[in-house]
Amino acid sequence: MIGMTNLLDPHAPATSPRTVDEPPAPYGDVTRSDAAFRAFLHGLPGVDQVGAEARTTVLASRSIKTTAKAWAIDTAISMVDLTTLEGADTPGTVRSLAAKARRPDPGDATCPQVAAVCVYGDLAGVAREALAGTGIHVAAVATAFPSGRASREVKLADVKDAVANGADEIDMVIDRGAFLTGRYLDVYEEVVAVREACGDAHLKVILETGELVTLDNVRRASWLAMLAGADFVKTSTGKVSPAATLPVCLVMLEAVRDFRAATGRQIGVKPAGGIRTTKDAVRHLVLVHETAGPDWLSPDWFRFGASSLLNDLLLQRQKLRTGHYSGPDHVTVD
Template sequence: MTRPSSDGFVPQFTRFALGSPSVDQVAVEERALSLARRSIKKGAKVAGLKLAVAMMDLTTLEGKDSAGKVRALCNKALRPLESDPSVGTCAAICVYPNWVATAKQALEGSPVKVASVATAFPSGQSPLAIKLEDVRRAVDFGADEIDMVIDRGAMLSGQYAKVFDEIAATKEACGTAHLKVILETGELGSYDVVRKASEIGIAAGGDFIKTSTGKVQPAATPAVTLVMLETIRDHYYATGHRVGMKPAGGVRTAKQALHYLVLVKETLGDDWLTPDLFRFGASALLNDVLMQLEKERTGNYQASEDFSKD
């Protein structure tokens, strides 16, 4: 990765994905659909659902967020299903920078990470200096992970050097915090552009690539996630370096979560079936997964109101 200059901007663009392979739309959509038809037996289903819980970034990114709401979400991440202690903690809490310190305090001593959105989330429409200050502030507050958004206007107008440089500068501003690069795939228009954006995000230093902010539809889809997983696979084959993946937005049911885990296993293998390399951006997903786990444990569905909404 090129190094930033003293003002934090990376002036030099290095070679990356100029020869990106074209994505066969029909083939990728058919493969994603075929993998959704895989039959998962009861034992594997329960193990998969527990793994999905361990991979969740519980998220609240609303104007009405409060300290009480953030603490409640942290408590849910620590004890997702109190009736079944075999269900472990979630991977992380994702909040705006102002709530990072609150989350860190609530999660102190636990393995649950605190992630924060930054870089003028969700639009990304601010000068780079402001974006980098946003990142540094979140890290100073204690964020373990930063979820940044790329400049989609620059990406769609072919300003690939600008996209690369901003990601590289953001990575530098993260220090030891991990960086997730949000592509906002619903605005990129084609799988070819998603592929190229994925390659740029990886080449510029992203620890994860992420589909969406959750504020734009369509967000995560199996097909667009498969394109991103294949980019990660090809990068690993070429370099031996593992990059993580995070579908976010639109993954709402236990059945969908299991489908995404099948996509990961069949594309990247068991090494990626860990919270260190795969996450779900989840706000509505957790309760459905917990309902399914209780159904498998007791034989009966609980009412949705039996699970907290926070």
């Protein structure tokens, strides 16, 4: 169910070899020099913050009820990257999370499983073993997550280690320091290098939008990551506040929409951090639906990086099925 298929060409092999040394046409030459890349990124249309917020306010007022809500809840569950990124994580907690990922609601076999389990790289092997045969992906954060403050060699070793442990999705962080000082080509080259180190694993590029601050920066960083070969652009590590917000997600969805229109390549989006309620998740799905379009409404192209969100989705799902609210003891603790 969650095999990475290409929606534009469903018959294409699931892991098609890609060239990562230069951006896709028609942007092949924009990374030829620092100056050219800066001119390109700064030449992207600006984002008016007030207008972006106004748009998300209107979309957040959509009223999603009954059948639409049921569809949205199941879809959201299937898009969850169930995450634990604690210093105190153990093989036991990861195995427990994996069990929950396979069967989010133990009392209801019709409940879909989640998209992936997201852990630190050293625990990817435990997750891989616990999820064998389920189709659930193993995502590992890497590249000196969450700060990204390490030498490139260390970051690449981190990625290779996670892949070797069994991760088939890598969530990397960009070098925000380099980005904010305008060294865009350095950031780009690092993403390209990580992309290569990933091998067949899918690459999600975390922009850490809470540190980039402006929506102009979010748009530029999204384009940078997409040009460098990202499979997903992801908002946040979850360790910085604010994490995922609707305006940030709007700008990223506009970026992937425009990028596909220009290059034919579809890129996924993953808001992460701060999405805790079903209402938040449904608002994001509405945003996806009315910004990037229905093609993005699948776990192949949209994910939620979350932990507590899943339980609220399950509670709302039970409410829809039974007609009454249960309580926190009717869903499992993580």
